[in-house]
Amino acid sequence: MLVAASLAWYLWQEKHEVEETARKEALATLDRDNAYRQWLVDQGGVYVRPSEKTPGDPYLVHPLKNVATTGGQPLTLLNPAFVLREVQSRLVDPSRGRARIVSLTPLNPQNTADAWERKELDSLASGQDRVEVVTGADGTYLRALRPFFVASGCLPCHTAYKEGDIAGAISTSVPLAPYQAINRKTVQGIAFSHGVIWLVGLAGIGAAYRRGRQHAAAQREWAASVANMNAELECRVAVRTEELTRALAELESFSYSVSHDLRAPLRALNGYAHLLKEAQGEALDPEQQRMLDRIGHNAEKMGQLIDDMLDYARTARAAMKKEAIPLKPMAEALVRELSEPHPGARLDIADLPTAEGDPVMVRQIFANLIANALKFSAGRDAPAITIGATVEDGMVHCFVRDNGAGFDMAYAGKLFHLFQRLHREPEFPGTGVGLAIVKRIVERHGGRVWAEAAPAAGATFHFTLPLHKG
C-alpha cells in the first residue's frame, strides 16, 4: 500500500510537471513575441524595401504606406502583425513556440479568432490584462492568450477602434506530446523502481511470514512435547499413587486382621486367668493372686488397645457420608452421656452452627475431645468445660476447653501421633489413640486440628470442619 501510494504521488507529480513545463513555455512564447511586436508598434510599423517575398502589406491602409528615400529607393510600411508572421515563418520547428495575433473583427480574415479564442475574448472585460491558460479539451495541447488593448499608437492604422477597446489577442498553443514522451520515460523509470521495491518488500514479507510460521510451528511442537511430558508425568504419578494406595490398603487390612486375630487368644488368656483364680483362689498366696490380677488387667488393657487400633483403622477405611450435622444437639447428647460419672463437672455449650460431613465420624471427634476434657479436669475442685464455635472462611471452627491438667506446649507436636501420651498411666489411663483418631477424621473432612495448653492451666483443642451451606 505504501509503495502504491508513493507511485500514485509520483505519477500525479509527473502529470503536473508536464502541464507546468508546457505552461512555462506558452507564457515565454507569448511574452517574447509580444515584446517583439510591441517594439514594432512603438515604431508605428517598419519600412522595408519591397521585394518579391514582401511586395507590400496587403491589408494596411495608411497615408504613408508607400514612400521613397531621397535617393529614390521605394519603401513600403509593414504592420506589426505582418512582421511577426514573417519572422515566425523562419522558425525551424513551426509547430512549437509559435504565437499568432487574432481578433473578433479582423482586418485580415486569416486572423479570425477560433472558438476557444472567441470565448475567451468575449469573456474579457475591458481594462483586464489577463493571461488564460487551459489544457486543450483532448489533453494533447495547452493554450494561452493575452489580450491587446487599443492605445493611441494603434489608431493610425486601426481607425475603427477607440482607445481602451480590446482589439484582439496574442495566442499560442503548445503541444504536450514531446513533454509527455519525456514524462513517459520518467514514469516508466518510477514504475520500474517501485515495482522492484514492491517485489523486494513482498519477498521480505514472505520471508518474515515463513520465519514466523516456522517459529510458531516450533513453539507448537515445544508446547506439545511439554504437554506430552506432563501427561506422562501425571500418568506415572497416577500409577505410583495407585500402587501406594493399594500398598496402604493392604497394610491397613493386614493390621486390621492381625488386631482382630489377636483378640481371640487375648480373651482366652483373660478367661483362663479368671478360671484359675476362681478354681484355685484359696490355694494361692496373696502374691500369686496379685500376679493373676495383673495378668487379667494387662490382658484387658491389651484388648482396649486392640479395640482402639481397630477404631483407628476403621476411620481410615470407612466410606464417608456428606450430610448436614447440627452440632449443638450432637454435643448436648454426648455431654449428657459422658458427664454422668462426673457429677461435679460444669459443662457449657455455646451456640454451635451446622457443619457438613459424616455424622458418625464427627460424633467421634466430640466424644473423644469431651472424654479427654473430663478425664484431665477430673482432679480439679471445680472442673469446667466449655464447647464453642465460630464461623471463619466458610469453615466451622470448634473448640473444647477444659481447666484440667494441661500440658507443656513443647510436646504439642506429638499430641496427635498414634500411641503418644503426655501423662502417666495410673492418673490418666488411656491408649494414646483418641487424638490420632480425631486428627484423622478432621483431616478426612478437609479440616485442621491443633491444641493450646500450659501445664496445670487447662487445654483447649481446636478443629475446623466444612460449614453446611443453605
Ligand code: HEC
Ligand atoms: C502600421 C499600422 C498598424 C499599427 C500601428 C497597428 N496595427 Fe494592428 N494591424 C495592422 C494591419 C494592416 C493589420 C492586418 C494585417 C495582417 O494581418 O497582415 C493589423 C492586425 C491587427 C490585429 C489582428 C486582427 C486583424 O485586424 O487582422 C490586431 C489584434 C491588431 N492589429 C491590434 C493592433 C493594436 C492593439 C495596435 C496598437 C497597440 C496595432 N494593431 C497597431 C496595422 C497596424
